[in-house]
Amino acid sequence: MEVIKTSLDGVVIIEPKVFGDERGFFLESFHVDRYRELAGIELPFVQDNHSRSSRGVLRGLHFQVKNPQGKLVRVVRGEVYDVAVDVNPDSPTYGKYEGVILNESNKRQFWVPPGYAHGFVVLSDTADFEYKCTELYDPADEGGIIWNDPKVGIDWPIDNPTLSAKDAVLPTLDELNA
Ligand SMILES: Cc1cn([C@H]2C[C@H](O)[C@@H](COP(=O)(O)OP(=O)(O)O[C@H]3O[C@H](C)C(=O)[C@H](O)[C@H]3O)O2)c(=O)[nH]c1=O
16 A cells, blocks of 8 residues: 655555456455554544535535544545645644545545544545544534635635535634634
8 A cells, every 4th residue: 555645744645555357456445554554543443434425515624623533534436525624723734734536546545633624525426435433423522614714725626515504604713713
């Protein structure tokens, strides 16, 4: 497997080794030792998620406050633009983001450690998004920032995404830390 570091501490792109043959392909989407040694994933995963979204849907930018989740994300059908944002005011990269295209062809994974906001927008007709989390979901612990926060300036490949009512009214980073 290949691991590509990014400008955000701990946030990495993972390219699993793909074994192709006349039947199709096989890959390991997680391996506790290799992902610890090569991708720096030390925390255990406790929950797996799967969401399906249509073209133009944007889910995010979310994080849990008291029990932040690390997320190992991938797209098993379709294509998304996936984003991690540093929401730690004490971090030297506070307000900075990294974005990556994840799709069924590149089979890339994105490791988003605890302490980052996460979200994605769907670029295919449909996208099946699967991910592992290092903390259990707690609806009372949800936080988030608005997708188009001017302070972050994410270069989303879509102008008018479809948002949930909840996501449409998320605060900006400045409002969050006011
Ligand atoms: C996240 C989650 C949601 N739910 C329930 C709660 C709602 O009834 C329904 C949809 O939840 P929500 O609209 O918050 O789902 P997303 O907008 O996909 O949220 C996710 O979006 C971005 C991409 C993230 O990084 C997080 O994993 C997560 O916040 O699923 C659960 O039962 N368990 C869960 O872990």
